[in-house]
Amino acid sequence: MIPIVHHPAYVAPAPARSTYRWNKNGLIRDLLRAEGDRLAWHEPEPMPRAWLEAVHDPDYVDEVLTAAVPAMKTRRIGFPVTPEVAARARVVPGGTWLAAQLALRHGFAANTAGGSHHALAATGAGYCVFNDLALAAVRLIEEGTVERLVVVDCDVHQGDGTAALLAGRPGIATYSIHAEKNFPARKARSTCDVALPDGVDDEAYLATLAQTLTPFLAEHRPQLVLYQAGVDPFAGDRLGRLSLSLDGLVARERLVARLTQGVPLASTVGGGYGDDALEIARRHVTAILTLGAAIALR
Numbered sequence: 001m002i003p004i005v006h007h008p009a010y011v012a013p014a015p016a017r018s019t020y021r022w023n024k025n026g027l028i029r030d031l032l033r034a035e036g037d038r039l040a041w042h043e044p045e046p047m048p049r050a051w052l053e054a055v056h057d058p059d060y061v062d063e064v065l066t067a068a069v070p071a072m073k074t075r076r077i078g079f080p081v082t083p084e085v086a087a088r089a090r091v092v093p094g095g096t097w098l099a100a101q102l103a104l105r106h107g108f109a110a111n112t113a114g115g116s117h118h119a120l121a122a123t124g125a126g127y128c129v130f131n132d133l134a135l136a137a138v139r140l141i142e143e144g145t146v147e148r149l150v151v152v153d154c155d156v157h158q159g160d161g162t163a164a165l166l167a168g169r170p171g172i173a174t175y176s177i178h179a180e181k182n183f184p185a186r187k188a189r190s191t192c193d194v195a196l197p198d199g200v201d202d203e204a205y206l207a208t209l210a211q212t213l214t215p216f217l218a219e220h221r222p223q224l225v226l227y228q229a230g231v232d233p234f235a236g237d238r239l240g241r242l243s244l245s246l247d248g249l250v251a252r253e254r255l256v257a258r259l260t261q262g263v264p265l266a267s268t269v270g271g272g273y274g275d276d277a278l279e280i281a282r283r284h285v286t287a288i289l290t291l292g293a294a295i296a297l298r
């Protein structure tokens with residue numbers, strides 16, 4: 001059975017003045033529920049405050065948890081942090097951490113939210129409040145769960161927050177393959193950045209991914225992979241600039257599974273944008289099920 005991490009708080013009601021698709025996580029849950037016995041469901045705990053503060057500025061943590069984020073940061077995030085959004089922001093990193101624990105036990109696990117890779121130490125950004133990838137990575141290393149891990153980020157946008165928050169942390173390396181001209185305008189420095197020109201198609205994308213991820217994994221020899229499986233490199237994505245087909249996205253998950261073979265992998269959702277939320281949820285669910293089928297579970 002594929003371990004799936006989900007929490008009811010992932011499906012937060014949309015705050016007013018929000019351009020983010022809030023029903024995406026509920027649709028992902030519904031589509032996965034239809035898979036029945038193939039999946040094993042797990043509910044995460046909220047990330048303890050001390051672990052949030054191991055990565056984020058304590059003042060910012062306080063602003064989020066009391067739903068008192070200043071207007072300037074609210075604009076950067078893209079929606080207001082209500083008490084419901086704050087509760088969600090705390091369970092999503094708990095979910096990525098739990099998915100990592102389950103992946104270490106079973107080979108693979110998927111968080112049905114997360115991939116909030118733009119969040120920085122003292123502010124959220126680009127629809128991200130807390131950085132679940134950085135939070136889970138730091139906690140896993142500091143707790144001694146693993147000695148070496150990598151974050152592999154295949155979202156079409158650079159994982160700038162993750163790169164900045166994890167830079168210089170022993171035992172952690174970051175990889176990001178993204179569209180160079182896309183958000184964020186000013187890029188951070190990941191351990192390995194692969195900047196792609198606009199319009200890259202399946203063949204070029206998969207070849208570049210294999211050429212760059214293979215030496216990265218060989219160099220850093222991770223005991224765990226945290227994988228940001230954003231589906232926004234899809235050609236029809238509203239905020240992407242690349243031209244991957246649906247088959248190309250499936251081939252990407254198979255390739256990541258093959259290149260990381262034998263290393264436990266925990267996936268998060270990441271970006272995926274457009275008017276049809278159900279189609280986007282389908283792309284995320286396809287990613288999860290493809291990884292689950294391609295990775296040998298124990």
Ligand SMILES: [Zn+2]
Nearest residue numbers: 155156157271
């Ligand atoms: Zn994205």
